Amino acid sequence: MARIAFHEVSKYYRGASKPAVDHVSFEVAESSICMLLGTSGSGKTTLLRMVNRLIEPSSGTITIDGHSILEENPIQLRRRIGYVIQQVGLFPHMTIAENVRLTAEIAGWSKARMESRVDELLTLVGLDPAEYRRRYPRQLSGGQQQRVGLARALAADPAILLMDEPFGALDAITRVHLQEELQRIQREMRKTILFVTHDVEEAFRLGDQIAILSEGRLVQIGTPVDLLLKPANEFVSRLIGSDNIQRQLQYLPVSSAMLTGTEAAGRYENQPRCSSEATLLEALMSLIASGAHSLIVYDEQSQAPIGTITLSAINQAITTARHAEAEKTTASPTH
């Protein structure tokens, strides 16, 4: 239970000539991850911090399940929203267990309940409670600290999680590790997550939806596939790298390149098959592995053959976006 909606939200900082957030409206569906993607200074952090009222909007409203957050006591609001930041901000004088249980302690949980909750959460984020409960933040690596940061944010079981570049300070390998952990945790917990990043790869990997911000304005919001297939303008296609072949193969579904018509399916009983929900990359891999000229695409639900996919069809699909891009750039001097 937690759908977040922004209605015409703006933020003008005192003394600034331009708004940091400019009439932004969109919704984050319950139990989904929405990535806020944009370059530095595009207003991502400002937008995120308005949700737990660390920053107050200048105009507009933000609702959670239809109720305006401006009518709620900020302290109470924050206690039902998890908050994770890049610098983690663990309390250095408290043990890991004390850090994790602080919100539960303030909420007045019993000691026994808190202790079992701490163990449960540390296990969830991949830290052995027996080893880590009594350690101090300074005895942990950056990646381990952020695991604790995540456990701490989940302590009181909030329905909403706000994450501001949580993995931005970690090395590439640790970052991917934690992204995978978050995906695993999310499959279990089904939180509504608003996640700030400037890393396109991260946005594609984690996002159910990606909201692209530029100079405080929402430029486009959609699924990763939406953005790849229909970038709203040149800014978006540049930002997400619409001409990035690897990304297209990785995220575009087979259905975007499939040749409809199933007469071929009947003729070749032993032809290799693939699901309609597979990615182009997966289809390409099985084409190469099987040495076949084409794969039969089966509908994921009905298991019925619905089309075929070939190497040239894949090639066609990933070049379409690039051609569209090239036409746009050659056409632009006439403006």
Place this chain on the structure above:
Amino acid sequence: MLLVQLWQFILDPANAFWDHTVAYLEVCAVSVVLATVLGIAIGVAVVRSPLLSFLAVNLSGLMRAIPIIAFLAAALPYLGVGFKPTIVALTLLGIPPILLNTYTGIRGIEPAIIDAARGMGLNTRQILLRIQVPLVLPIVAAGVRTSAVQIVATATLAAIIGAGGYGEYIVNGLYEFKTVQILAGALPVALLALLIELLMGWLQRALTPAGLRVQETALSEAARA
């Protein structure tokens, strides 16, 4: 021989060693307490204002550069002589280290820690008591340690403006060239300063949370390895 004479001097009721001890401790204790209260209060008060903190930090630095004897001499026409001006002088001497440490201690708390605490829904009081105070207290204690030792060492000068204490032995002893008398004043002061240093050092360590000490041990372990 000298020690026997010293012991006799101390025991001689005519020298009122006990009264001098009480007077000395009183001057020191009152000054340390006042300097601590004022140093922390001013440090906390200026921390939010860049202008005020600039003034406070620089004035404190300046104060530490002025010799206390010059200060006593300058204040004499206004404050007169006796217990009160001594307290004023020693308190002023003691404020800067405490003020500076309070200020730098508060400023030294990583902003992300406070941001995380606010984001979790801690209220101002909870942030103060659970986060800020435990993190700043050991640094303030280090300031109090410096101040207390300075005050104890300087309080002998109080005799010059008639506040009594061990300083009287030293001043008179120097005047009359009596080694025993000088020692009767100087030795207790040295002992007391040492005692305060040890006591406050212990207090400072006791106030430092284990989580802040671990880095040192980790580093020294790494150095040994």
